[in-house]
Amino acid sequence: MKNPDILVVGGGASGVIAAITAARRGASVTVLEREKKPLQKLLRTGNGRCNLTNTGPDRFVYHGTDPAFAREVLRNFTVQETISLFLSLGVYTTNHDGWVYPYSEQAETVAKSLLMECSRLHVKIKNNEKVTGIKKTSSGFDIFTESWTYRAGRVILATGSSASLKSPEDENGPSLAASLGLPCIKRTPALVPLIAGGAERPGWAGVRIPGKVSLYAEDLFISSEEGQLQLTDYGISGIPVFCISGNAAKLMDAGHRCSVEIDFFPEMDTDELRAFLDFRRSSLLREEPDMLLTGLFPEKLIPVLTKKNSLSDTRALAENIKSFRLTVAGTQDARNAQVLGGGVLTEAVDPASCESRLHPGLFLTGELLDIDAACGGWNLQFAWSTGVLAGRTAAKETKNSYDKDH
Numbered sequence: 001m002k003n004p005d006i007l008v009v010g011g012g013a014s015g016v017i018a019a020i021t022a023a024r025r026g027a028s029v030t031v032l033e034r035e036k037k038p039l040q041k042l043l044r045t046g047n048g049r050c051n052l053t054n055t056g057p058d059r060f061v062y063h064g065t066d067p068a069f070a071r072e073v074l075r076n077f078t079v080q081e082t083i084s085l086f087l088s089l090g091v092y093t094t095n096h097d098g099w100v101y102p103y104s105e106q107a108e109t110v111a112k113s114l115l116m117e118c119s120r121l122h123v124k125i126k127n128n129e130k131v132t133g134i135k136k137t138s139s140g141f142d143i144f145t146e147s148w149t150y151r152a153g154r155v156i157l158a159t160g161s162s163a164s165l166k167s168p169e170d171e172n173g174p175s176l177a178a179s180l181g182l183p184c185i186k187r188t189p190a191l192v193p194l195i196a197g198g199a200e201r202p203g204w205a206g207v208r209i210p211g212k213v214s215l216y217a218e219d220l221f222i223s224s225e226e227g228q229l230q231l232t233d234y235g236i237s238g239i240p241v242f243c244i245s246g247n248a249a250k251l252m253d254a255g256h257r258c259s260v261e262i263d264f265f266p267e268m269d270t271d272e273l274r275a276f277l278d279f280r281r282s283s284l285l286r287e288e289p290d291m292l293l294t295g296l297f298p299e300k301l302i303p304v305l306t307k308k309n310s311l312s313d314t315r316a317l318a319e320n321i322k323s324f325r326l327t328v329a330g331t332q333d334a335r336n337a338q339v340l341g342g343g344v345l346t347e348a349v350d351p352a353s354c355e356s357r358l359h360p361g362l363f364l365t366g367e368l369l370d371i372d373a374a375c376g377g378w379n380l381q382f383a384w385s386t387g388v389l390a391g392r393t394a395a396k397e398t399k400n401s402y403d404k405d406h
């Protein structure tokens with residue numbers, strides 16, 4: 001078998017876009033994918049609608065040891081360039097308050113468009129090929145799978161993360177990188193539900209309500225997010241919870257005690273809410289706290305909010321609604337996470353090309369790197385930008401450099 005110019009390890013979002021970018025520049029590319037088909041995770045993104053990027057400001061959305069790396073990457077391949085790239089693949093987009101989706105609102109059509117382009121460009125995709133080892137040689141890299149040793153002058157490691165997989169322990173991307181001497185840090189779940197609370201949980205399971213959730217570590221405020229909260233039998237979920245969960249996971253992993261404070265009525269401050277409750281009490285003649293809250297909150301939530309002892313006092317009731325404290329016991333595990341934090345430290349990678357600083361010819365993309373982002377399309381944007389930069393640079397000196405040397 002003729003060696004390709006470029007081998008891509010992992011047929012996810014970043015690997016496939018890297019393959020397309022390199023092949024459009026004339027490189028021969030083979031993608032090795034361990035699953036039966038590529039792009040399986042992409043199909044599940046955005047609840048099947050694929051929130052593929054975001055046109056809002058990216059200032060505080062990226063997390064990791066060095067979030068500035070992600071912003072630099074996005075300067076080198078921007079959101080607008082990404083939207084144009086998708087247009088060139090036949091994917092017309094639609095924008096909902098900055099969150100960008102395919103016009104079809106079907107992730108499947110994005111995956112199909114990417115794979116049609118791979119086929120047009122003769123990108124070879126080898127499924128059921130799990131890479132188990134990688135070795136640097138004098139003229140490139142040997143890549144080992146159970147059945148074969150592949151060789152190429154340039155390799156793009158795009159193994160993503162094990163977020164949402166049934167067996168997260170099977171992830172080996174970071175250990176492949178570490179075997180080449182690249183620095184990695186421990187994975188922790190991000191964009192994941194929190195296990196929190198205690199007695200209130202059986203009562204409130206199933207409630208969905210707008211609110212604001214704030215994270216504290218040892219009573220120190222860390223961050224807060226507002227949006228639709230989902231109250232569950234294990235704790236809390238929903239987009240705002242996902243957005244604070246990465247920090248919570250890292251802080252708890254470092255031994256800190258975390259708690260959350262929920263504001264179930266962000267529309268008013270505590271004094272306004274108290275006045276509003278007093279007005280309801282006098283105008284509606286509702287003396288009992290639970291009667292007072294009827295028509296304001298979901299029925300299942302009312303007994304939870306009124307449970308504390310002296311809540312016939314409207315100030316105490318307003319305070320409880322505005323500052324409902326829960327201890328965080330942990331996060332759900334990688335199986336229930338949308339992304340994982342940690343991975344290969346970005347100091348090992350050039351943000352202009354995603355090339356390893358240690359091993360020229362080796363590129364690292366997407367979630368394998370120690371970057372995770374808030375909800376809204378930012379994780380996929382990082383996958384697209386890193387994939388394009390890697391594919392572009394890897395294709396620069398192709399023409400079968402490995403073959404030439406052998």
Ligand SMILES: Cc1cc2nc3c(=O)[nH]c(=O)nc-3n(C[C@H](O)[C@H](O)[C@H](O)COP(=O)(O)OP(=O)(O)OC[C@H]3O[C@@H](n4cnc5c(N)ncnc54)[C@H](O)[C@@H]3O)c2cc1C
Pocket residue numbers: 009010011012013014015032033034035038039040041042044045046047050051052053129130131132158159160161163164172173337338339365366367368376377378379380381383
């Ligand atoms: C349920 C869910 C919903 C999401 N929704 C969104 C969203 O709407 N918007 C958004 O921006 N982000 C979303 N994300 C996150 C986003 O999907 C990821 O950040 C993105 O897919 C990362 O791309 P990647 O190429 O780095 O990795 P992946 O997409 O994880 O791809 C990695 C690929 O490498 C393969 N692989 C791994 N190891 C090996 C190996 N050793 N050998 C060969 N192949 C290997 C894997 O099978 C996989 O196909 C969501 C994630 C989940 C789980």
